[in-house]
Amino acid sequence: MTIYQHYRPEEKEFIDQVLNWKHTVEADYAPKLTDFLDPREQEIVNNIIGSNHEVKVNLFGGTSFAERKRALIFPEYFQCEEQDFNISLYEVIYPKKFITIEHPQVLGSLMSTGLKRGKFGDILFQDERIQFFVTQEIEEYLSIQIESIGRATVSLKKLPLINAIQLTDSWVELSVISSSLRLDTVISAVFNISRQKSQSLIQHGLVKVNWTSIENSAFECRESDIISVRGFGRTKLIGIEGKTKKDKWKITAGKQK
Structure with missing residues (x-):
């Protein structure tokens, strides 16, 4: 074994x-x-x-x-x-009255520095405030590299970790029935969309399982998997509870927007 x-x-x-x-x-x-x-x-x-x-x-x-x-x-x-753990917290300072910055733009700017995703932690949003965590070993390089995000000219302000935006985990639990544990059927069951639609989302690279892009509709889901579907949100397979009398799978899922 x-x-x-x-x-x-x-x-x-x-x-x-x-x-x-x-x-x-x-x-x-x-x-x-x-x-x-x-x-x-x-x-x-x-x-x-x-x-x-x-x-x-x-x-x-x-x-x-x-x-x-x-x-x-x-x-x-x-x-x-x-x-x-050598973690630093930065807040993005930008002209909030005139411009809106979204999560993909922040991540895109961080990744454009040539650093790996693993050098950055969570990106936090609350109203117009934006913060992110980084490894301390790259913070000096990063503060020189980041001058704009999207169309906004920005600066970065280092803050103590205790000043991080406080977010709460917002999983809503639900029970669904799925004909199989294939990725397309699970997405269809949890998000209440057609299997054809879920297959299209998968084939177009809009689905990730455990943060990895999956383009195979027949990919088999397991307990504790986190599935992210662009435009629909996330679901976590909290429990696979066995089969119904009609040989379908009973799944307890958490849903997050």
Whole structure:
């Protein structure tokens, strides 16, 4: 029995990386800090390291509700503190009266710096305020690079983490029946759209499962998957509860706009 059989084939590369981190911490007897990880990657790290006694892991994304988090993998002697995660918070200063900035524009500007997505944490919006988290090691480079977002001339203001916009998790739970666990049928059931429509969304690259674009309608969904459909929002498969008498799947899903 291998560790890989519990995961999808496309996750093997990341699993190898986690195992390598674990072995490095064991060998060097020193902590290892990762870039920001999406929730699926966090789950894999927790599964592989979480129950280990000699090597431990903590996750932090700048605030308690953060979706993207850095993992600190450390030997048992190490006392983990929030400052060990090396996360900085920035607020975007821009002419709010004259212009609107949206999430894709902020992410696009951050990515245009040539840095990997893992260097950036959550992007937070509240009314006209915009903030984002970054790894401390790139903040100096970033503050020089970001002069505009969309059509807006902007500046960045560094803030203490305690000043982060406070957001709440807004999953609404619902029960649905799906004829199979195929991606197209699950999307159809949760978002109440036709299967033809869900297949079109998948084929046009508008669907992600666990932050990875999936263009195969027959892709099989599993419990705890997070499915993002552009224009419709997100759903999380909280539980796959078995089959009905008519051989259909009962699914408990969380829905988020």
